[in-house]
Amino acid sequence: MGKPRKRNLAADGESHSQKEKKPPILVQKEKKKGKTDISKILINISIGMCIFSLVWFFYALYMRSALARRAVTLHPSPRVLDANSTTAAVSPERFWGSYRPQVYFGMKTRSPRSVVTGLMWMSQFSPSGINVRHTCEQGDRLRSYGWLMHDGINFGMQQIQDTDFTLTTTFVKRVGGDHGGDWTWRIVGKQHSLASHAPVVSLMFYVAADTQGSLHAHIEDRTRLSHVTGNSKELGDFKITFGKPISGEASANKYASYNYLKTLSPSLDQLTNIVKNSLSHRFVFSSSTSERRPYFAVDTYTPPPQKDNQIQSDFVVHQVTIQVPFQIEVLFESGSFHDRPNQLKGSVLTEELTRLMVSYNERFEKKFRLEAKGFTPAQVGFGKAALSNMLGGMGYFFGQSVVQSNFHEHPIFYPEATLFTAVPSRSFFPRGFLWDEGFHQLLISKWDLHVTHEAVAHWLDLMNVEGWIPREQILGDEALSKVPSEFVVQHTENANPPTFFLVLEELLEQFDAHPDAPQLRDILPFLRRLYPRLQTWFEWYNTTQAGPLPNSYRWRGRDKDTNRFLNPKTLTSGLDDYPRASHPSVDERHVDLHCWMVLVSRTMTHLARLLGEQHEEYGRTYKALSSNSLLSELHWSEQLSAFCDYGNHTPAVSLQPEKVFVPPEQRQYQLPVKRLVRVVRKAPKLQYVNALGYVSLFPFLLHILTPDSQKLEHVLKDVRDPARLWTPYGLRSLSRSDPMYMKRNTEHDAPYWRGSIWININYLALRALHHYSSIEGPYQLKAAELYQELRANVINNIYKQYDESGYIWEQYSDSTGRGQGSHPFTGWSALIVLIMAEEY
Incomplete structure (x- = not known):
């Protein structure tokens, strides 16, 4: 009887002991469960932080990209000027102009890819060698240059004093047709009073397309470029005629040597270098009043190989080598100007120029009243030059x-x-x-x-x-x-x-x-x-x-x-x-x-x-x-x-x-x-x-x-x-x-x-x-x-x-x-x- 009791006691004791040990086991499980929940929360927080960081990172990238785009995004309000405001259809009287202030003399239209025209020149037989003048450079050390009169629209007259001669460059415009009308240049060369002899000068008139349009050179007597015909989107058909030089108003033609260059140019800033690189010394100048002397002239030029996506444009140069004094006219005529009353040259040009100069003088005095304020004629002329150079310094850039x-x-x-x-x-x-x-x-x-x-x-x-x-x-x-x-x-x-x-x-x-x-x-x-x-x-x-x-x-x-x-x-x-x-x-x-x-x-x-x-x-x-x-x-x-x-x-x-x-x-x-x-x-x-x-x-x-x-x-x-x-x-x-x-x-x-x-x-x-x-x-x-x-x-x-x-x-x-x-x-x-x- 005793043994079973002991067994039972023993059993009971074992059972009681096990019962006493169960609660700690349950508590431990609860603790583990609590730790698991905290871990899950931490993991979720970490995942959330990562997602937030990624979202923030991509948002920051987006914002940086957006802000970067804003730097080159134009203002959203309507343009103050319509994109067509400077075209020949809307503003024909201002379409052509001296809008190339960086060159001594040149003209272009107010369009992004205009055909450009200009003048280069150089003295022949100069002890200093080749000295091509084209872009305005302080290193050229010209005695002076600048517009004497320029009304901002119709005409301008500029005087350029080189070492021993003076060039007077004049342009006059005439509106007509659908593409801005006609214009004429007159270039007059005179010897300085202190010059020991009459200089021989080469004038190089040029026409250059700017990635659009085409030019065709028309030659007579083998070396003389008589005119250039062309076509472009803004100008339609046009013709530029190079008149023969004369000694002065209403005088006979004067002896000159002629040369020309027809080539391609990769960009407008290369024009001077192309001309310089094309010069040859194999030509002879021989007027009745001077000995035969070799001179520099444009000859041939091979453009470099065309680069990828590079457009090379037509470039034509007409060179006239002549002894001062001289007068030369260049005419631009628009193909759409069908009811042209006469050509703007010779006496017609002189008459129109005189009318415009009188009008300019009257307008200047009405606006500024310098004569009425007691300034001398020379001081008034100075005032006109200052205004004219401001107006002649207007440029159109793209x-x-x-x-x-x-x-x-x-x-x-x-x-x-x-x-x-x-x-x-x-x-x-x-x-x-x-x-x-x-x-x-x-x-x-x-x-x-x-x-x-x-x-x-x-x-x-x-x-x-x-x-x-x-x-x-x-x-x-x-x-x-x-x-x-x-x-x-x-x-x-x-x-x-x-x-x-x-x-x-x-x-x-x-x-x-x-x-x-x-x-x-x-x-x-x-x-x-x-x-x-x-x-x-x-x-x-x-x-x-x-x-x-x-x-x-x-x-x-x-x-x-x-x-x-x-x-x-x-x-x-x-x-x-x-x-x-x-x-x-x-x-x-x-x-x-x-x-x-x-x-x-x-x-x-x-x-x-x-x-x-x-x-x-x-x-x-x-x-x-x-x-x-x-x-x-x-x-x-x-x-x-x-x-x-x-x-x-x-x-x-x-x-x-x-x-x-x-x-x-x-x-x-x-x-x-x-x-x-x-x-x-x-x-x-x-x-x-x-x-x-x-x-x-x-x-x-x-x-x-x-x-x-x-x-x-x-x-x-x-x-x-x-x-x-x-x-x-x-x-x-x-x-x-x-x-x-x-x-x-x-x-x-x-x-x-x-x-x-x-x-x-x-x-x-x-x-x-x-x-x-x-x-x-x-x-x-x-x-x-x-x-x-x-x-x-x-x-x-x-x-x-x-x-x-x-x-x-x-x-x-x-x-x-x-x-x-x-x-x-x-x-x-x-x-x-x-x-x-x-x-x-």
């Missing part, structure tokens, strides 16, 4: 800009575009510049408001969806061939002064004063088409160029190499090497940009109100930015008593030879060339950049200072102080007392905006003095006095330099008044006409 954005690894092409614009200099800057063009149109608008409408519209039609406009327009092979590679790429974060608002503000003021004037009847529809783009442009400036403080602004695009430059340049401001903060940073505040934004907001307020659009926000912006107290708070330096930039700056900098360490074991080899590098003697700190010059004047230049502002008194004192800005020739760009005055920026970069006199800013200064002299205030009489004195100084010096040198110049020496820089510079320097006319 091509693509190269741009770089923050969302592109490499530069890319901007959309193809056309641009009708004036150029600053035919020799050095034969292309469009955004801030220059606003100054150009201040003058052109006084002569022909239609041209201004077209130029402004072409520029605004280049705007991308963000509101950015490439500031330098390098369109087409010819334009690209004249630009150093480092300036080709345009950066989408970089601005340029919005000078078009100077033109728009003036148009608005004219409309307010004379709303019924015939010349202003199209102004409202034009401004309404511009308005959406101007809105976007304003917003782009207001956001991308914002400064570190509310209502402050900072130019983007400063040079970042603080070791190479004495003062890193700010090309985007238009004032290049003008002294800014020595160490570029995001803390900078630029007073000139602030003032430009006052002008922009002021004009947008006026424009929006006129068009019946919402103007309150623009008005609030203008009220805030134009506050003289805000301007003083952001930019007034008590130390200098002038408006200044603010930034991370030290004036204790200089250029010194770079210290190069060469190990002893390498000293037997050639030592590296030492560069000039910047040495900073005192660490920079956030402070006002105490540079007194053009930037300091902007609150005055753009009429932001109130007439009773004490700051205006300081400005007028600085303007008249010879130790600071005043010179007998105009206002210098930087005070003589400034440490940067006339200092080189690198060993290769001469001073540019560091003392020299610039006419665009002197025009703004005279405009401002005229403004303050007409408004009641404590400084009214002082402004009037300075106005008269400064105006006389600027006019007298520019005319004197033109009379002595034959050129209007890019800038003028503040110590001697002599012209310097590129020439001819009949971009904003031609504003001298408005200064003479007192048109502000």
Whole structure:
């Protein structure tokens, strides 16, 4: 009995023990289940994070791609100008023109792929060898060249003074038919009075297609090209006839030697090289008054093998070798001009030219009244030349800009575009510049408001969806061939002064004063088409160029190499090497940009109100930015008593030879060339950049200072102080007392905006003095006095330099008044006409 009990007890004990152990087992399972759930949650979170990361990654890629596309996506609003606005059907009187400012003499149409015509020439028997003149080059060292008269539409007369002879090139147009009508050139050559003998000159007239159209040469007497016939999409059928040379009006034909070249050209920028490479010395010139002498002439040229997708175009050259004096005419006749009354040549051409010149002279005096103001005939002729060179410097370009954005690894092409614009200099800057063009149109608008409408519209039609406009327009092979590679790429974060608002503000003021004037009847529809783009442009400036403080602004695009430059340049401001903060940073505040934004907001307020659009926000912006107290708070330096930039700056900098360490074991080899590098003697700190010059004047230049502002008194004192800005020739760009005055920026970069006199800013200064002299205030009489004195100084010096040198110049020496820089510079320097006319 006992044993079973024990067994039972034992069994019971075992059973109880097992029962006691079961709960822990269940708890363990629950823990494992809890761990499993947490693991699943973590896995799900990880998967979710991965999915989110992938979605975010692809979204970021998409957004980057979208933002990259926006950089080269044009503004969505309707174009200001219809794409057909420059065609012969819509604008026949302006279809042909001297729209090739980069060559001494040439014409084309306002179409993207125009047939182009032009003139090259060279002196024969020259001790200096072959000297083909074609594209405007300062290295040609011509005594002078430029338009004496040009009305922008119908005719132009230019004088070119070479070493020992003068060429006068004239064109006259006649509208008719469906393709822009006819035109005729007259080239007159005369010997200089000091030349020892009558020079022999070769004139090379050419016609070139630009990837479309065909040309056919017609030869007579084996070597003389009598005429060229051709056909193109824009011109239909046409004929160009080369007249035989004569000694003068109504005289008999004159002896000449003839040569021609018919070949192919890969692009228009290669025309000069093709002619040079085709020259041969095997021909003989033998007139009755000279001995037989071999001369250079176009002979044969074999174009290089055609590359993939390359289109080679017809190119025909007619060479006439002749002794001065001479006169030659070239006629272009449109095949669609069926009711032509007579040929535009000989006495018919002379009569038409005389009529156009009389009309031009009368119109010039009516517009500018220089004779009535007491200017001499020579000074009036100078004024006509300045205006004519501005009009003769209008170009029509087609091509693509190269741009770089923050969302592109490499530069890319901007959309193809056309641009009708004036150029600053035919020799050095034969292309469009955004801030220059606003100054150009201040003058052109006084002569022909239609041209201004077209130029402004072409520029605004280049705007991308963000509101950015490439500031330098390098369109087409010819334009690209004249630009150093480092300036080709345009950066989408970089601005340029919005000078078009100077033109728009003036148009608005004219409309307010004379709303019924015939010349202003199209102004409202034009401004309404511009308005959406101007809105976007304003917003782009207001956001991308914002400064570190509310209502402050900072130019983007400063040079970042603080070791190479004495003062890193700010090309985007238009004032290049003008002294800014020595160490570029995001803390900078630029007073000139602030003032430009006052002008922009002021004009947008006026424009929006006129068009019946919402103007309150623009008005609030203008009220805030134009506050003289805000301007003083952001930019007034008590130390200098002038408006200044603010930034991370030290004036204790200089250029010194770079210290190069060469190990002893390498000293037997050639030592590296030492560069000039910047040495900073005192660490920079956030402070006002105490540079007194053009930037300091902007609150005055753009009429932001109130007439009773004490700051205006300081400005007028600085303007008249010879130790600071005043010179007998105009206002210098930087005070003589400034440490940067006339200092080189690198060993290769001469001073540019560091003392020299610039006419665009002197025009703004005279405009401002005229403004303050007409408004009641404590400084009214002082402004009037300075106005008269400064105006006389600027006019007298520019005319004197033109009379002595034959050129209007890019800038003028503040110590001697002599012209310097590129020439001819009949971009904003031609504003001298408005200064003479007192048109502000």
